[in-house]
Amino acid sequence: xxxxxxxxxxxxxxxxxxxxxxxxxxxxxxxxxxxxxxxxxxxxxxxxxxxxxxxxxxxxxxxxxxxxxxxxxxxxxxxxxxxxxxxxxxxxxxxxxxxxxxxxxxxxxxxxxxxxxxxxxxxxxxxxxxxxxxxxxxxxxxxxxxxxxxxxxxxxx
Numbered sequence: 001x002x003x004x005x006x007x008x009x010x011x012x013x014x015x016x017x018x019x020x021x022x023x024x025x026x027x028x029x030x031x032x033x034x035x036x037x038x039x040x041x042x043x044x045x046x047x048x049x050x051x052x053x054x055x056x057x058x059x060x061x062x063x064x065x066x067x068x069x070x071x072x073x074x075x076x077x078x079x080x081x082x083x084x085x086x087x088x089x090x091x092x093x094x095x096x097x098x099x100x101x102x103x104x105x106x107x108x109x110x111x112x113x114x115x116x117x118x119x120x121x122x123x124x125x126x127x128x129x130x131x132x133x134x135x136x137x138x139x140x141x142x143x144x145x146x147x148x149x150x151x152x153x154x155x156x157x
Contacts, residue, residue, distance in 0.1 A: 004023065009137060012106070019137045022136045032066025043065060046066045048063070050086065059087070079115065097109040105128065117152075117153070
């Protein structure tokens, strides 16, 4: 069976970043904790990508463990904004090129300031969306910095 390769996987390869791909496409897993369970991974090691907008109308990307919530106050502080809020679901595709459930911090239409929860640094590798529902990539958190500028911060609760 031919392995599905997403744009995120191709971008990682082009940048020389080592990764492992994981598929859960053959399952009915939808939520982040479901995905972690299907992959038999700690949900603190499986991350979700959230896109926000600040009071300044600038967009920010936050990547946090699937079992946690984005703390909007901490996110605002990390990004230097007075206030941060989640974008509306219908804005995600035109803004990023990704759909809800398949959003990756790598390969968005535009480069946004990106923040990873500092807990990512506790692991040799973390999992996040490969840019398509049903697919995840496993990457060393420091290697993400070879692809996009990343700030590690306390942003979840």
